[in-house]
Amino acid sequence: SLPGVYALLGRVALVKQQNLSAQSFFQKATNESPNDGLAWWGLAQAQVALGNKSVARKSAQRAVDLGIAEAKIFIK
Numbered sequence: 001s002l003p004g005v006y007a008l009l010g011r012v013a014l015v016k017q018q019n020l021s022a023q024s025f026f027q028k029a030t031n032e033s034p035n036d037g038l039a040w041w042g043l044a045q046a047q048v049a050l051g052n053k054s055v056a057r058k059s060a061q062r063a064v065d066l067g068i069a070e071a072k073i074f075i076k
Contacts, residue, residue: 003028003030003033004029006025006029007026007029007036007042009025010023010024010025010026010039010046011042013025013046014042014045014046017049019046019050020050022049023046023050026039026043026046027043029043030043035066036066037065040063040066040071041059041060041063041068043056044056044057044063044071047059048074057074057075057076060073061075
C-alpha cells in the first residue's frame with residue numbers, strides 16, 4: 001500500500017538522519033492512513049529530530065491513542 005511505502009521510506013530517511021525527508025514521508029503516510037499508529041510514531045520521531053517538540057507531542061499522542069505505547073516518551 002502507498003501509506004506503507006511512505007512509512008518505509010520515512011524509516012529509511014530517519015536511519016540516515018535525513019530528518020526533513022523523514023518528516024515529509026511520514027506526513028504523507030499519516031495523510032493517506034490517519035489510523036496508522038506507527039506512521040504517527042515515525043512522524044513524532046522525525047519532528048523531535050528537527051527540534052519541533054511541541055508538534056511532536058501531538059503526533060506522539062496520536063500514536064499512543066492508536067496503540068503505540070512507546071510514543072509516550074515524547075509526551076511530557
